[in-house]
Amino acid sequence: MKNKERGQKDSYKVFVIDDEEITVKRLVKGLGSDPELSVQGFILAKDAIKAMRHSPPDIIISDIKLKDGHGLELMDEIKALAPNAIIIFITGYASINQAVEATKKGAFYYLAKPFSLSELRQTLAQAIEHIKSRRQRDLLMERISKDGRLGEIIGTTPQMQEIFKTIKQIAPLDCNVLIKGETGTGKELVAKALHMHSKRKKFPFVSFNCGAFTEELIANELFGHEKGAFTGANSTKLGLLETAMGGTVFLDEIGEMPLSMQVKLLRVLQENTIFRVGGTKPVKIDCRFIAATNRNLDKMVREGVFRQDLFYRLKVVTINLPPLRERRDDIPALASHFAKKAAKKFGKPIPQVGKDFIDGLMDYPFPGNCRELEHMVERAVALTRSNRLTAEDLPPDLWLLKEPEKKKDATSLKKLEFEYIMDVYRKTGFNQTETAKILGISRTTLWRKLRQMNVQPQKHQK
Numbered sequence: 001m002k003n004k005e006r007g008q009k010d011s012y013k014v015f016v017i018d019d020e021e022i023t024v025k026r027l028v029k030g031l032g033s034d035p036e037l038s039v040q041g042f043i044l045a046k047d048a049i050k051a052m053r054h055s056p057p058d059i060i061i062s063d064i065k066l067k068d069g070h071g072l073e074l075m076d077e078i079k080a081l082a083p084n085a086i087i088i089f090i091t092g093y094a095s096i097n098q099a100v101e102a103t104k105k106g107a108f109y110y111l112a113k114p115f116s117l118s119e120l121r122q123t124l125a126q127a128i129e130h131i132k133s134r135r136q137r138d139l140l141m142e143r144i145s146k147d148g149r150l151g152e153i154i155g156t157t158p159q160m161q162e163i164f165k166t167i168k169q170i171a172p173l174d175c176n177v178l179i180k181g182e183t184g185t186g187k188e189l190v191a192k193a194l195h196m197h198s199k200r201k202k203f204p205f206v207s208f209n210c211g212a213f214t215e216e217l218i219a220n221e222l223f224g225h226e227k228g229a230f231t232g233a234n235s236t237k238l239g240l241l242e243t244a245m246g247g248t249v250f251l252d253e254i255g256e257m258p259l260s261m262q263v264k265l266l267r268v269l270q271e272n273t274i275f276r277v278g279g280t281k282p283v284k285i286d287c288r289f290i291a292a293t294n295r296n297l298d299k300m301v302r303e304g305v306f307r308q309d310l311f312y313r314l315k316v317v318t319i320n321l322p323p324l325r326e327r328r329d330d331i332p333a334l335a336s337h338f339a340k341k342a343a344k345k346f347g348k349p350i351p352q353v354g355k356d357f358i359d360g361l362m363d364y365p366f367p368g369n370c371r372e373l374e375h376m377v378e379r380a381v382a383l384t385r386s387n388r389l390t391a392e393d394l395p396p397d398l399w400l401l402k403e404p405e406k407k408k409d410a411t412s413l414k415k416l417e418f419e420y421i422m423d424v425y426r427k428t429g430f431n432q433t434e435t436a437k438i439l440g441i442s443r444t445t446l447w448r449k450l451r452q453m454n455v456q457p458q459k460h461q462k
């Protein structure tokens with residue numbers, strides 16, 4: 001929905017699902033007089049699901065026990081088809097426990113029967129408030145500010161600014177995208193941003209890790225199965241590609257996909273149809289594919305372990321996410337972002353990020369990229385007792401993890417001395433006696449210097 005369309009007079013699509021026709025009629029009539037609401041009633045869950053696939057509602061009012069399904073099971077399906085929909089369960093006395101269970105799983109509210117229309121209206125008003133504030137937050141998130149962020153992605157460096165431009169440019173184009181980058185560089189975040197800036201954003205974003213399953217399971221997860229396809233297949237199950245109808249499918253770790261599955265996936269990309277496992281008739285799908293990998297796919301194609309035709313289909317556009325060590329100037333902004341995020345998570349006040357804290361991070365190679373930085377900041381926020389993160393809040397052995405060759409920009413004599421000491425200390429397997437001997441200083445001096453450098457004594461590893 002365009003922002004302007006939302007305007008002052010927002011309207012909210014409401015589905016009412018109940019197997020008692022009379023209840024459905026009563027609610028549709030009762031709520032239908034509200035100009036803010038457009039209400040549709042359903043007696044069967046399957047009809048509601050069908051309509052949902054076509055156009056997801058904002059609010060769903062559903063009975064827990066339905067003729068053709070159970071509310072709790074329905075919830076999983078609703079979450080895939082209408083991830084933003086607010087669910088209000090109505091329930092008879094006998095199923096109150098299940099309704100409570102449902103709210104734990106994410107349902108917004110439950111109303112015990114009998115309830116008056118005005119009670120329902122009150123609950124609806126709360127739900128609408130909730131949607132309004134969420135829409136406002138989404139708008140803010142969507143707004144691309146010039147100060148180095150695109151939604152949730154932080155990046156002030158020219159490399160990241162360039163990536164933001166590419167995302168904005170290609171998001172609406174509906175083409176397949178391949179995102180390459182080391183672990184923790186933000187591939188999934190970029191995939192979500194592409195989805196959020198596309199016309200598919202109202203539909204689901206589903207993520208699938210190609211490395212986490214065996215071949216049979218991949219087929220079952222992606223394509224679903226027909227009833228009776230194998231022992232235990234008691235009913236037809238929709239696969240991910242069907243439930244993502246209209247949305248975006250994120251194929252994570254595409255390099256791990258077995259060759260035989262690659263052929264099947266290629267066919268899906270070419271024909272936009274799937275066959276459910278055990279099924280004989282093709283089912284049309286409509287989704288955009290975004291794939292990600294931290295492996296060298298070009299090399300895998302050369303070696304014959306990744307199909308070239310699939311590779312070309314997937315990488316209509318490629319986004320290369322550079323490792324954090326190649327865009328160190330992003331570290332300060334990322335660190336404050338992660339500090340805010342962690343403070344919120346732990347319910348603590350947002351701490352300031354001290355210069356010495358940042359300095360301590362600036363020449364660390366970050367093999368785990370942004371994720372590793374996020375963990376470091378999270379740890380610091382969890383442990384700090386002050387309102388400012390300082391070098392003392394960094395992991396004590398951070399220096400030990402640094403690679404000496406990477407630190408060519410050492411400026412002061414002290415720093416050079418420190419690097420030299422650490423180099424020897426590391427090479428001796430953290431043997432203080434031997435290190436002192438090589439350096440020509442006493443053990444006590446070495447111990448004092450290590451302490452000054454905030455290096456914790458290490459267990460001798462040889």
Ligand SMILES: Nc1ncnc2c1ncn2[C@@H]1O[C@H](COP(=O)(O)OP(=O)(O)OP(=O)(O)O)[C@@H](O)[C@H]1O
Binds near residue numbers: 155184334
């Ligand atoms: N530029 C960024 N701005 C803000 N947060 C980021 C950024 N890059 C990564 N993150 C955060 O770092 C963590 C890892 O990101 P993400 O899961 O997207 O990485 P990935 O490349 O998919 O990693 P992997 O290859 O291990 O799956 C997430 O918590 C994400 O929010």
Ligand SMILES: [Mg+2]
Binds near residue numbers: 187188252
């Ligand atoms: Mg990932």
